Amino acid sequence: xxxxxxxxxxxxxxxxxxxxxxxxxxxxxxxxxxxxxxxxxxxxxxxxxxxxxxxxxxxxxxxxxxxxxxxxxxxxxxxxxxxxxxxxxxxxxxxxxxx
Amino acid sequence: xxxxxxxxxxxxxxxxxxxxxxxxxxxxxxxxxxxxxxxxxxxxxxxxxxxxxxxxxxxxxxxxxxxxxxxxxxxxxxxxxxxxxxxxxxxxxxxxxxxxxxxxxxxxxxxxxxxxxxxxxxxxxxxxxxxxxxxxxxxxxxxxxxxxxxxxxxxxxxxxxxxxxxxxxxxxxxxxxxxxxxxxxxxxxxxxxxxxxxxxxxxxxxxxxxxxxxxxxxxxxxxxxxxxxxxxxxxxxxxxxxxxxxxxxxxxxxxxxxxxxxxxxxxxxxxxxxxxxxxxxxxxxxxxxxxxxxxxxxxxxxxxxxxxxxxxxxxxxxxxxxxxxxxxxxxxxxxxxxxxxxxxxxxxxxxxxxxxxxxxxxxxxxxxxxxxxxxxxxxxxxxxxxxxxxxxxxxxxxxxxxxxxxxxxxxxxxxxxxxxxxxxxxxxxxxxxxxxxxxxxxxxxxxxxxxxxxxxxxxxxxxxxxxxxxxxxxxxxxxxxxxxxxxxxxxxxxxxxxxxxxxxxxxxxxxxxxxxxxxxxxxxxxxxxxxxxxxxxxxxxxxxxxxxxxxxxxxxxxxxxxxxxxxxxxxxxxxxxxxxxxxxxxxxxxxxxxxxxxxxxxxxxxxxxxxxxxxxxxxxxxxxxxxxxxxxxxxxxxxxxxxxxx
Numbered sequence: 001x002x003x004x005x006x007x008x009x010x011x012x013x014x015x016x017x018x019x020x021x022x023x024x025x026x027x028x029x030x031x032x033x034x035x036x037x038x039x040x041x042x043x044x045x046x047x048x049x050x051x052x053x054x055x056x057x058x059x060x061x062x063x064x065x066x067x068x069x070x071x072x073x074x075x076x077x078x079x080x081x082x083x084x085x086x087x088x089x090x091x092x093x094x095x096x097x098x099x
Numbered sequence: 100x101x102x103x104x105x106x107x108x109x110x111x112x113x114x115x116x117x118x119x120x121x122x123x124x125x126x127x128x129x130x131x132x133x134x135x136x137x138x139x140x141x142x143x144x145x146x147x148x149x150x151x152x153x154x155x156x157x158x159x160x161x162x163x164x165x166x167x168x169x170x171x172x173x174x175x176x177x178x179x180x181x182x183x184x185x186x187x188x189x190x191x192x193x194x195x196x197x198x199x200x201x202x203x204x205x206x207x208x209x210x211x212x213x214x215x216x217x218x219x220x221x222x223x224x225x226x227x228x229x230x231x232x233x234x235x236x237x238x239x240x241x242x243x244x245x246x247x248x249x250x251x252x253x254x255x256x257x258x259x260x261x262x263x264x265x266x267x268x269x270x271x272x273x274x275x276x277x278x279x280x281x282x283x284x285x286x287x288x289x290x291x292x293x294x295x296x297x298x299x300x301x302x303x304x305x306x307x308x309x310x311x312x313x314x315x316x317x318x319x320x321x322x323x324x325x326x327x328x329x330x331x332x333x334x335x336x337x338x339x340x341x342x343x344x345x346x347x348x349x350x351x352x353x354x355x356x357x358x359x360x361x362x363x364x365x366x367x368x369x370x371x372x373x374x375x376x377x378x379x380x381x382x383x384x385x386x387x388x389x390x391x392x393x394x395x396x397x398x399x400x401x402x403x404x405x406x407x408x409x410x411x412x413x414x415x416x417x418x419x420x421x422x423x424x425x426x427x428x429x430x431x432x433x434x435x436x437x438x439x440x441x442x443x444x445x446x447x448x449x450x451x452x453x454x455x456x457x458x459x460x461x462x463x464x465x466x467x468x469x470x471x472x473x474x475x476x477x478x479x480x481x482x483x484x485x486x487x488x489x490x491x492x493x494x495x496x497x498x499x500x501x502x503x504x505x506x507x508x509x510x511x512x513x514x515x516x517x518x519x520x521x522x523x524x525x526x527x528x529x530x531x532x533x534x535x536x537x538x539x540x541x542x543x544x545x546x547x548x549x550x551x552x553x554x555x556x557x558x559x560x561x562x563x564x565x566x567x568x569x570x571x572x573x574x575x576x577x578x579x580x581x582x583x584x585x586x587x588x589x590x591x592x593x594x595x596x597x598x599x600x601x602x603x604x605x606x607x608x609x610x611x612x613x614x615x616x617x618x619x620x621x622x623x624x625x626x627x628x629x630x631x632x633x634x635x636x637x638x639x640x641x642x643x644x645x646x647x648x649x650x651x652x653x654x655x656x657x658x659x660x661x662x663x664x665x666x667x668x669x670x671x672x673x674x675x676x677x678x679x680x681x682x683x684x685x686x687x688x689x690x691x692x693x694x695x696x697x698x699x700x701x702x703x704x705x706x707x708x709x710x711x712x713x714x715x716x717x718x719x720x721x722x723x724x725x726x727x728x729x730x731x732x733x734x735x736x737x738x739x740x741x742x743x744x745x
Contacts, residue, residue: 022728091724098722
């Protein structure tokens with residue numbers, strides 16, 4: 001697979017994730033879309049790493065995966081808390097933090 | 100002659116003020132009194148030293164200067180912090196430090212036990228500093244610093260017992276009334292400064308001004324003279340700005356004696372004498388001075404006839420006597436005015452301190468209707484009071500006679516017959532009201548209230564000794580200015596020492612026309628007759644008929660009596676004409692319109708504008724997470740598009 005194709009793949013995944021974050025109503029799906037965006041970036045890092053023959057990109061990816069794991073854990077915990085409080089995880093009904 | 104010691108006359112009282120003001124409460128009252136009195140004593144000794152250095156010089160070269168430093172240096176204008184002693188200054192120096200020292204000593208006894216004892220002496224020393232600066236300054240700007248300084252101290256000391264409402268108000272009244280006068284004074288100074296500057300003279304030194312005064316047009320001089328005199332009416336309590344002085348009696352009695360009788364209130368007279376070179380060329384201004392002085396003398400004396408508060412009688416008497424001084428300088432007899440200033444400082448300080456001693460003896464009673472018969476209970480006070488009263492009445496042989504008579508004869512000789520008549524009638528009233536005070540206080544039967552009567556006692560030595568010294572001065576102080584007419588009788592040539600001593604200062608003043616000996620003698624006998632008549636009338640009305648005559652006179656002329664008792668309703672008129680409209684204007688326009696609508700409106704308006712604008716903008720914050728994400732994405736895409744497509 002050529003590098004261009006990888007970049008395009010990464011871009012397509014990122015946009016899909018972006019649309020998911022912006023459009024979907026379920027908090028869980030929003031989180032999944034967020035992970036998708038992160039991993040799209042990871043693909044870009046890896047491909048750039050190979051293209052440039054350096055290891056920097058791969059090191060970044062390891063870090064991103066670690067942080068993403070932690071972040072997902074916290075986010076899911078929050079989702080559970082939200083569900084316990086509000087009885088649902090519909091994002092457009094969670095509007096208490098306004099003016 | 101340059102003499103660098105002159106500045107120390109100022110330094111000691113200033114040091115005394117600083118030490119007592121900052122460390123006073125920690126020093127203990129005894130030390131405070133010692134420092135304050137000592138500082139003035141040092142100034143007094145220096146003044147005496149400078150005086151002797153001065154008279155050692157030849158008569159036409161009597162001028163000692165002391166340039167401390169260049170005070171203002173701006174462009175081509177230079178004003179030095181420069182002190183000057185000429186015969187006029189030296190007289191003022193001796194009077195201020197001499198009487199000031201005696202009053203400091205008296206105060207040590209009088210203020211004994213007051214809880215703000217150190218503050219009192221700090222203010223008193225600050226006053227001495229300001230007053231000495233006023234008389235020592237060699238230019239009109241520096242003089243103005245002293246002029247304002249004494250006004251400040253006057254305010255501080257009138258309101259010394261500030262927890263009393265009436266005292267605080269009296270202080271404010273004095274300060275604000277003086278402010279009106281000082282406004283005129285400042286305008287006069289500005290006018291002079293610009294007039295001299297247009298002739299290329301960029302200094303306001305008295306000697307320089309005197310040398311070049313003829314360059315200025317007489318019209319400007321007249322206006323400047325009148326403006327400066329407005330300042331003098333404020334400071335020296337003349338019509339129409341005299342209203343603060345009677346109220347100033349709320350202050351402690353030594354303050355009334357020092358500031359509101361002997362020294363500060365005479366600053367206006369001193370100023371006019373100092374500016375004599377200007378007034379000589381502005382006869383209209385001088386005429387105004389004389390007329391205002393004459394009217395004030397008579398006006399205040401009539402009010403003094405019926406007042407019942409012992410200090411208020413003396414206050415109106417002071418206003419009246421200041422009127423005499425202005426008559427003196429106003430008719431061109433500057434030395435006579437200053438002579439009366441000096442003798443008045445002696446006997447009026449004595450009258451006030453004596454009144455203080457009476458009040459002290461009666462545990463604070465000031466109403467003469469509750470006095471009487473004190474002669475044998477406080478004999479020293481009675482004796483000195485009598486001496487001062489005889490002096491102020493113009494009984495021959497005492498100081499007041501010589502000075503008052505020289506003013507009256509100068510008024511007559513210079514052709515101001517009307518003003519002379521005012522002064523002549525005032526002489527009668529003066530003798531009457533002062534002896535009314537004596538008879539009501541010291542003679543007749545005692546009307547003292549019971550609780551006060553038990554404690555009647557003579558004042559301690561620290562108070563009576565200054566009284567005795569002042570009494571000696573009041574009696575004999577006049578002999579340095581015996582009119583030539585009387586001097587010749589006993590073969591004493593040049594008996595008019597005082598006038599001759601001051602003559603070099605007033606050399607520009609035209610000599611007064613000589614009077615024929617019979618006329619002058621007749622005038623003198625006339626004023627003696629008036630004085631004796633006044634004393635006798637007071638004796639008859641208040642002692643012989645046991646005040647029945649006074650009551651029947653008041654009953655026969657109820658309108659006049661009430662008019663006088665209420666001081667011609669001047670306070671009420673000022674209240675209605677000036678203060679009320681001003682308050683109304685302030686309330687309706689300045690407060691309720693300008694302050695509330697414009698100032699507050701601008702502040703509150705900008706606040707509510709911000710609030711309304713933010714009310715609109717905050718609607719963007721919907722709380723919907725996905726709206727934020729969309730906005731964020733749009734933002735990112737816009738920025739990216741900008742950089743990519745640029």
